[in-house]
Amino acid sequence: MNSALGIDIGGTKISYAIIDNNGQIKNDVNKIPTPKTKDEIYNTLKSIISKFEDNIDFVAIATAGAVNNENTGVIGSTANLPQGYKDIDFSTLSKKIVFIENDANAAAWAEYKIGASKDMKNSVMLTLGTGVGGGIIVNGKLLKGKSGAAGEMHFIMSRNKTRCCTCGSYDCFEAYASGNGLKKTAEIITNDPDITTYDVIKQAENNDENSKKALKIWQDDITLGIIGLANIFDPDCFVLSGSMEKFVDVEEIEKKVNSLIVTTPIKVLHAKAGNYSGMIGAVLLANELI
Amino acid sequence: MNSALGIDIGGTKISYAIIDNNGQIKNDVNKIPTPKTKDEIYNTLKSIISKFEDNIDFVAIATAGAVNNENTGVIGSTANLPQGYKDIDFSTLSKKIVFIENDANAAAWAEYKIGASKDMKNSVMLTLGTGVGGGIIVNGKLLKGKSGAAGEMHFIMSRNKTRCCTCGSYDCFEAYASGNGLKKTAEIITNDPDITTYDVIKQAENNDENSKKALKIWQDDITLGIIGLANIFDPDCFVLSGSMEKFVDVEEIEKKVNSLIVTTPIKVLHAKAGNYSGMIGAVLLANELI
Numbered sequence: 001m002n003s004a005l006g007i008d009i010g011g012t013k014i015s016y017a018i019i020d021n022n023g024q025i026k027n028d029v030n031k032i033p034t035p036k037t038k039d040e041i042y043n044t045l046k047s048i049i050s051k052f053e054d055n056i057d058f059v060a061i062a063t064a065g066a067v068n069n070e071n072t073g074v075i076g077s078t079a080n081l082p083q084g085y086k087d088i089d090f091s092t093l094s095k096k097i098v099f100i101e102n103d104a105n106a107a108a109w110a111e112y113k114i115g116a117s118k119d120m121k122n123s124v125m126l127t128l129g130t131g132v133g134g135g136i137i138v139n140g141k142l143l144k145g146k147s148g149a150a151g152e153m154h155f156i157m158s159r160n161k162t163r164c165c166t167c168g169s170y171d172c173f174e175a176y177a178s179g180n181g182l183k184k185t186a187e188i189i190t191n192d193p194d195i196t197t198y199d200v201i202k203q204a205e206n207n208d209e210n211s212k213k214a215l216k217i218w219q220d221d222i223t224l225g226i227i228g229l230a231n232i233f234d235p236d237c238f239v240l241s242g243s244m245e246k247f248v249d250v251e252e253i254e255k256k257v258n259s260l261i262v263t264t265p266i267k268v269l270h271a272k273a274g275n276y277s278g279m280i281g282a283v284l285l286a287n288e289l290i
Numbered sequence: 291m292n293s294a295l296g297i298d299i300g301g302t303k304i305s306y307a308i309i310d311n312n313g314q315i316k317n318d319v320n321k322i323p324t325p326k327t328k329d330e331i332y333n334t335l336k337s338i339i340s341k342f343e344d345n346i347d348f349v350a351i352a353t354a355g356a357v358n359n360e361n362t363g364v365i366g367s368t369a370n371l372p373q374g375y376k377d378i379d380f381s382t383l384s385k386k387i388v389f390i391e392n393d394a395n396a397a398a399w400a401e402y403k404i405g406a407s408k409d410m411k412n413s414v415m416l417t418l419g420t421g422v423g424g425g426i427i428v429n430g431k432l433l434k435g436k437s438g439a440a441g442e443m444h445f446i447m448s449r450n451k452t453r454c455c456t457c458g459s460y461d462c463f464e465a466y467a468s469g470n471g472l473k474k475t476a477e478i479i480t481n482d483p484d485i486t487t488y489d490v491i492k493q494a495e496n497n498d499e500n501s502k503k504a505l506k507i508w509q510d511d512i513t514l515g516i517i518g519l520a521n522i523f524d525p526d527c528f529v530l531s532g533s534m535e536k537f538v539d540v541e542e543i544e545k546k547v548n549s550l551i552v553t554t555p556i557k558v559l560h561a562k563a564g565n566y567s568g569m570i571g572a573v574l575l576a577n578e579l580i
Contacts, residue, residue, distance in 0.1 A: 066553070076552070122436045136522075138428050138435075145524025146412045149553040155518025159447055159466075159511065167552045169517070176449075221449065227459070228445025232426075232522070234435025262366070262457045263356070263439040 004286065005052045006279030007045065008103065009063040010034065011080025014041075015276065016048055018056065019283040023114045029276055038084035042093070049094045058097040060286040061090065062106040062278030066149035071099050071289065076149055079166065099286035103278040105142055105151060107271070108135025110281030111239045115273030120236035124229050125271070126153065128222070128244035131166060132174040132181075136233065142285070153177070155228065157221060176221040179244045185221075186214035201247060215247065223253045226268065227260050234263040241271030294576065295342045296569030297335065298393060299353040300324065301370025304331075305566065306338055308346065309573040313404045319566055328374035332383070339384045348387040350576040351380065352396040352568030356439035361389050361579060366439055369456065389576035393568040395432055395441060397561070398425025400571030401529045405563030410526035414519050415561070416443065418512070418534035421456060422464040422471075426523065432575070443467070445518065447511060466511040469534045475511075476504035491537060505537065513543050516558065517550050524553040531561030 006019040018026040035041050066076035074086040090098045108125035117123040121140040127133035134151040136143040143150045158171040165172040179197040186200045203211035254268035296309040308316040356366035364376040380388045398415035407413040411430040417423035424441040426433040433440045448461040455462040469487040476490045493501035544558035
């Protein structure tokens with residue numbers, strides 16, 4: 001058959017499509033809203049899979065939350081999905097193998113296999129959205145750590161406890177480099193607690209000085225985080241993805257990073273594997289690991 | 291023969307000893323001051339090696355500076371060694387194979403093979419001395435990156451450009467977590483630009499409030515750095531080594547880190563492979579790679 005069912009489970013929607021061995025989507029991508037309870041999610045997934053399972057080799061799921069090293073279950077609860085989600089027994093969803101990987105990790109793998117970081121054995125992908133996701137590839141292998149949860153972008157940008165982070169701590173990279181981070185930076189500059197990320201982007205397009213300043217500080221913060229990661233990993237490249245990445249100037253970041261790191265020069269690239277890189281990467285990774 | 295000549299090249303001294311396959315030093319460790327020029331270093335190494343090379347399997351060198359992925363040469367100049375050091379052709383030093391690795395990486399390997407992180411496949415070693423060194427092991431392999439320079443602990447602790455770092459940038463982890471970082475923290479507290487790291491340690495032992503405060507802030511800064519690295523790597527443990535590590539409370543750090551990370555709990559351990567872990571680790575790593 002040489003094809004798999006790829007599924008992407010996010011906080012707001014579940015997407016799925018048939019994907020071949022080369023990471024090509026074979027039909028349209030289907031999307032449904034993510035159900036509100038663990039049991040409804042389970043039943044929905046079971047129903048989707050039952051329609052396809054006779055005609056596929058395996059099921060590959062990219063999901064929010066940390067996934068174990070066996071690629072069989074979710075280990076970390078994620079605020080975007082219902083309570084108990086991590087207790088789902090994914091293996092019972094199909095008579096075929098059900099392979100799971102964290103969505104950011106899976107997307108990083110898609111970039112490595114068919115996207116921006118193709119053939120580069122050491123890379124760091126940063127997904128700049130409402131939050132910040134991370135997927136790291138070291139010497140051609142996904143960095144998973146002891147439990148599978150590696151690649152979380154919660155390292156500090158300040159010792160002053162000035163900005164709360166979603167993780168419960170303060171001043172993490174995510175709290176500055178995310179869309180929410182841009183909003184918070186703009187709040188400080190404009191003194192307007194109601195300004196949204198969208199407002200900042202729109203107003204900057206209309207040449208508003210405060211919004212342009214907020215965007216510049218936001219990009220500088222992303223740059224500072226990349227400098228640290230470059231010194232730690234000495235990667236070939238950084239791949240930027242997510243809804244916010246189109247607002248950064250990758251060439252400017254690359255130039256500044258390379259002027260300040262202690263290691264050899266790195267590249268900063270826009271992601272290329274597309275909006276469905278999560279499910280594509282999950283299929284491509286499963287191809288190698290199962 | 292099953293033994294090798296291990297050499298440690300540091301900024302102030304060169305140490306060497308015969309080391310067996312199990313990482314045991316077979317005789318006394320010899321030490322000489324590091325010569326002041328590249329050529330003198332070369333000739334000194336050649337002379338040392340010539341005395342032993344008929345009775346060993348290979349030469350393994352742990353050196354300051356980044357080492358390439360082939361373990362044949364130094365790629366990054368290091369401020370502690372003479373200009374041109376990185377141009378030394380180590381392969382010509384002996385008729386036996388000459389294997390080289392960065393000293394912090396080699397020490398991390400020794401801890402993994404015979405020391406504090408034995409049998410733990412994911413670990414981060416931090417060497418707290420005048421500066422801060424790093425050696426990272428991912429899934430049982432040394433993290434080297436694209437050029438071999440990975441593991442540099444230059445990630446920021448502040449966005450305010452308040453403290454210069456040896457790397458030419460500002461506010462790196464090294465500038466806070468090192469012995470020099472402790473001195474700088476104490477300078478701010480005491481308003482005494484001449485206070486030394488030694489003064490802080492001594493005065494804290496005599497219950498001086500300012501010195502105790504400086505040590506506490508220093509340890510908190512080390513803790514903040516470890517939190518970020520734990521979220522990025524999800525390692526089994528952190529191993530602390532170097533001349534300054536005896537002044538930190540590893541249990542206190544471990545407790546605080548585990549209360550704030552988004553991944554599963556980590557251990558914080560004192561290094562156990564001893565003062566010669568660099569040359570021992572170089573021999574043990576060469577055993578596997580050559």
